[in-house]
Amino acid sequence: MKILPKTCPSCGEAMRVKQLHCKGCDTQVEGSFAFPVLLQLSEARQSFIVDFVKHSGSLKKMAKDLNMSYPTVRNMLDDIISEIQTLENKKS
Amino acid sequence: MISKWLLNPFRYISGWAALALGFTGLVAMALISSYTKVHLDGVVDVHFGHQGGFWVFFRENLIVWASLVLVYGVTGLIMRGATFRFLDLSAYTAMMQLPFIIAVLLPVFTDPSVVVDYIMHTYLGRGDPVVVTTGDIAGFILMMLIIIVMVFWSLLWGFFAFKTLFNTGGLKAAALYVMVIILAETLSLLGIHILLGVSPIGL
Numbered sequence: 001m002k003i004l005p006k007t008c009p010s011c012g013e014a015m016r017v018k019q020l021h022c023k024g025c026d027t028q029v030e031g032s033f034a035f036p037v038l039l040q041l042s043e044a045r046q047s048f049i050v051d052f053v054k055h056s057g058s059l060k061k062m063a064k065d066l067n068m069s070y071p072t073v074r075n076m077l078d079d080i081i082s083e084i085q086t087l088e089n090k091k092s
Numbered sequence: 093m094i095s096k097w098l099l100n101p102f103r104y105i106s107g108w109a110a111l112a113l114g115f116t117g118l119v120a121m122a123l124i125s126s127y128t129k130v131h132l133d134g135v136v137d138v139h140f141g142h143q144g145g146f147w148v149f150f151r152e153n154l155i156v157w158a159s160l161v162l163v164y165g166v167t168g169l170i171m172r173g174a175t176f177r178f179l180d181l182s183a184y185t186a187m188m189q190l191p192f193i194i195a196v197l198l199p200v201f202t203d204p205s206v207v208v209d210y211i212m213h214t215y216l217g218r219g220d221p222v223v224v225t226t227g228d229i230a231g232f233i234l235m236m237l238i239i240i241v242m243v244f245w246s247l248l249w250g251f252f253a254f255k256t257l258f259n260t261g262g263l264k265a266a267a268l269y270v271m272v273i274i275l276a277e278t279l280s281l282l283g284i285h286i287l288l289g290v291s292p293i294g295l
Contacts (some may be wrong), residue, residue, distance in 0.1 A: 069102055
């Protein structure tokens with residue numbers, strides 16, 4: 001599976017979507033679209049958020065399933081919150 | 093996995109399980125100390141003595157624990173607000189003393205009292221004259237080296253506990269941690285002096 005590059009491999013700037021394509025009718029949309037905030041996070045952090053939702057937002061259950069301590073999982077969530085806030089601040 | 097656990101157990105354990113482990117450790121250390129007479133009378137203090145029963149050692153351990161809880165707690169509240177659980181704070185500060193189990197067990201293998209008595213008589217003019225052998229001194233030096241390692245291990249666990257509890261890191265956190273340990277050490281020494289009245293090692 002290809003990994004979506006979020007930053008430019010050449011200069012490190014955030015990438016934008018230039019073209020979208022419908023596989024069904026071959027329609028193409030062109031423009032300059034920013035990634036949604038969640039897509040700008042690393043794969044690991046996206047996967048953490050998916051796990052968090054799957055666990056109904058229970059950090060205790062998540063910690064148990066990941067075999068990690070509650071504060072460690074809590075810290076991971078705090079780091080994600082902090083990164084989302086930074087990305088949102090950049091956007092505005 | 094075991095090596096990772098021994099380096100930083102706080103990544104894997106928390107809550108009541110951690111508190112049970114830490115508290116059991118404090119009780120076990122007091123029990124062993126009542127036979128080996130090793131006093132953990134400060135956050136980074138390990139002293140050999142002749143006196144004390146289970147309750148003296150247990151109260152020393154509790155005072156050290158309470159000092160750590162207080163200083164870590166106040167620092168955490170200032171740094172991060174009420175974002176951490178008091179349960180984890182209590183558990184981790186009890187657990188960070190677990191490496192000292194090895195320190196309190198050491199006199200089982202080599203008796204330090206001969207060298208301690210020799211030092212007391214020679215340099216402090218207390219007790220009767222004692223003859224020490226090279227073996228006694230070698231055993232004592234080895235014991236000191238192991239204790240130094242245990243102190244560093246405990247401090248390392250304390251730092252990881254600090255990092256995990258308050259989600260912090262880097263040089264600033266390390267500097268703050270040093271201050272926290274100095275404060276907790278001072279508080280524990282004062283607490284032991286005030287609450288236990290006399291110096292437990294008889295100095």
